[in-house]
Amino acid sequence: MPCPFCGAEAVRVTTATHTTNADDGARLTYRERLSRCARCGAEFFTHEQSLAASRSRASVLRTHEGLLAPEKIRSIRVRYGLSQAELERLLGLGAKTVVRWERGTVRQSHAADLLLRIVAEDRRRAEKLAAGAGVTLAEARRIHRKALAKR
Numbered sequence: 001m002p003c004p005f006c007g008a009e010a011v012r013v014t015t016a017t018h019t020t021n022a023d024d025g026a027r028l029t030y031r032e033r034l035s036r037c038a039r040c041g042a043e044f045f046t047h048e049q050s051l052a053a054s055r056s057r058a059s060v061l062r063t064h065e066g067l068l069a070p071e072k073i074r075s076i077r078v079r080y081g082l083s084q085a086e087l088e089r090l091l092g093l094g095a096k097t098v099v100r101w102e103r104g105t106v107r108q109s110h111a112a113d114l115l116l117r118i119v120a121e122d123r124r125r126a127e128k129l130a131a132g133a134g135v136t137l138a139e140a141r142r143i144h145r146k147a148l149a150k151r
Contacts, residue, residue, distance in 0.1 A: 003037035010038035030060040054105040070104040081138025
């Protein structure tokens, strides 16, 4: 790949250590891969490197803050038989928020994490939130399908 700055075919992939600040002020380090031109010295990310860097940063912050991992968020959603868009409606989130959480590119807020934990632990509360958002949970869908089949 040529350097987007000088055009030289001297781009190499390298690893760098970066720091980020957690909400509590802790400085955390993480590693990321980036591209560097040997001719002009420019550093830049490819699209894939940028996504991986976002995941690395979010992961170190999520772990430090004790937030649910992307796999756990997905398992909660799947357990209730919800699409990503339905979980967003249930939690009152913007479009593509759950997609980003499950991909690990963005970490959820502490408030969203707490709400996810409540939904995971208390089906009645999950059903109440779902009803208010116009979303149907998996068990309710099965009951509804059985009722329709009996007609």
